[in-house]
Amino acid sequence: MRSVKILVGVVVALGLAGSMAAIVPAFAGAKGMYDNPKAPPMTPRLNLGKLSYDAFCASCHGKTAGGTDKGPTFIHRVYHPGHHGNGSFFIAAKKGARAHHWGFGDMKPVKGVTDDQLGAIVEYVRAVQQANGLF
Numbered sequence: 001m002r003s004v005k006i007l008v009g010v011v012v013a014l015g016l017a018g019s020m021a022a023i024v025p026a027f028a029g030a031k032g033m034y035d036n037p038k039a040p041p042m043t044p045r046l047n048l049g050k051l052s053y054d055a056f057c058a059s060c061h062g063k064t065a066g067g068t069d070k071g072p073t074f075i076h077r078v079y080h081p082g083h084h085g086n087g088s089f090f091i092a093a094k095k096g097a098r099a100h101h102w103g104f105g106d107m108k109p110v111k112g113v114t115d116d117q118l119g120a121i122v123e124y125v126r127a128v129q130q131a132n133g134l135f
Contacts, residue, residue, distance in 0.1 A: 031067075032067045032071070032072030032076070032102045032104065033062075033066065033067040033068075033072075033073055034062075034065070034066045034067055034075040034076070035066070036066075037062075037064040037065060037073070037075055037128060037131075038064070038131045039064050039128070039131065040124075040130065041127075041131075045120060046123060048120045049120035049121050049122075049124025049125075050124050052113070052118075052120050052121045052124075053065075053121045053124050056112070056113045057110075057121060060104075061073070061074060064128055065125055065128045065129070070104060071102075071107070072101070072104060074125050074128065074129060075128065075129055075132045075134055076134075077134070078101045079134075080129070080134055081135065086122045086126075089118065089121070089125070090118050092107055093109065093110040093113055094109060094110075094113075094118075095109055096108050
């Protein structure tokens with residue numbers, strides 16, 4: 001009976017791992033980079049978000065949220081809305097964030113970004129995540 005429970009536990013664990021693998025693209029790796037991210041279908045609101053993202057975020061988080069040597073991709077399971085909700089992006093941009101998932105160092109507050117711009121940025125990032133299969 002004990003060996004059956006262990007076998008069931010292993011099967012469940014493998015199933016969960018497989019489910020996560022399906023959620024997280026294979027090339028959103030441990031180094032925080034995502035090669036060749038797809039752009040989402042653009043709308044006027046997403047264009048505003050992209051303009052603000054490019055002005056305030058892209059230098060560290062990369063074109064289309066792919067990551068750079070200064071900051072991680074947003075196309076990774078740690079930035080899935082179920083782990084880092086939209087409010088996390090606002091807090092990080094307004095107050096900064098201690099490094100806790102990646103080795104890029106602490107994020108400093110983003111000077112000059114408004115709440116309206118942040119809202120549009122988050123919408124754009126979520127659209128990029130969706131276009132790249134994160135959810």
